[in-house]
Amino acid sequence: MIPLPEEHVPSWPRTLAGDGPGKASRQIRKAVEADLPEVLRLDREAFPDGPYPYFVLRQFLDALGDHLLVMDDGDRLHGYVLATPPHHASSWILSLIVGHERRGNGVGRELMTEMLGLLRAEGAAEIMLTVDPANETAVMLYHHLGFSPWGPLQEDYLGPGEARLRMRLAS
Template sequence: MTASLYLRELDFHQAPWPLLLLADPSREQVLSYLPQSRLLAMLDGERAVGVVVVTPGDNGEAEITNLAVDEAWQGRGLGRRLLESAIERARDGGLRRLCIATGNSSLAQLGLYQRLGFRIVGVEPDHFLRHYPEPIFENGIQCRDQIRLAIELNP
């Protein structure tokens, strides 16, 4: 990992849109959760190369609603570092549970989330067909179903 990388919380007006749209191609969807969320960015100097967005929920729960790493920086452990930071901050903040959702075609992400302790808690069939106007393909698979995962923090 490059020594110049550091984590910093950003406010809504500093949101790195190109990164946010990598994880969720719908600007409308991102705008539905971003204003009430905490945004943590991995910065190289002043340039955001990774981002994780945590949106508060009910009953001591929160959801990671966006996680993205610049394509030129992928494969260096930044996504893992961002997730670990989000988990640590949620635990330190007294949250009971942290959730995350991804597509059925996001194979690397599903593996990473489970290695960090997230467990599959639900599937929403055809979520991406209903909520996105254009088909999404990853790893040669059409993204159709939303896979929901959660990690228990302070049971």
């Protein structure tokens, strides 16, 4: 079994240094309703053909609110991660997005590490996700975090021509 990433008991808000000289410090914290327009912006930017609609995000906030984490520099959101709380010790990562201009600076890894720490502290023994197999950056990130492909490629998983690779992290 692959161990989950190093023990990290989360507490929020967590303050991080700015992502460059003279850059404002950043926080990872639970999302609030006022964040939703920014979450929607990130979603539309990353997935213009199929972002979560606002009403879905609004209901995720009520239903999964403790599991919607954002990275915030006090001005804009750099990214967000959304997961399901453990059910029978299993969780799903539903979404991970970093704004275009912030990519490649470790934000995705920070958000995932924080969420994996939360889920682990809540008793998750396995964490699953699906990813577009052509999304090399995301596949590499998940692989580096200890996820492994789980079962064969799911052809048409999200509809015709929308294959997804299922990945799983277990402890």
